[in-house]
Amino acid sequence: MVRLSKKYRLRREFAVSKLKITLIRGINKAKEDQVATVKALGLKKIRSTVEQNDNPQIRGMIRKVSHLLSVEEI
Numbered sequence: 001m002v003r004l005s006k007k008y009r010l011r012r013e014f015a016v017s018k019l020k021i022t023l024i025r026g027i028n029k030a031k032e033d034q035v036a037t038v039k040a041l042g043l044k045k046i047r048s049t050v051e052q053n054d055n056p057q058i059r060g061m062i063r064k065v066s067h068l069l070s071v072e073e074i
Helices: 006-016 032-040 056-064
Strands: 018-023 049-053 069-073
Touching: 018 056, 032 056
Parallel strands: none
Antiparallel strands: 018 049, 018 069
16 A cells, blocks of 8 residues: 655645635735735736635745735635
8 A cells, every 4th residue: 555645645635626816905005025926826906816726835925915815715
């Protein structure tokens, strides 16, 4: 029997689900690094929406700018 490492199991769990991310507040008064994070997520205008894979990197980006976003699991 093959035993999967914890890292692989976590990656496998996150690969299945997706997140729907919507920009709900403007970024014109946000800090420079927050603006860069929002753009890296693929958001450009208020009420723009993107779908991203659910993984630790995306979760960290969302946490950094959570006050500007709305997030739903798909």
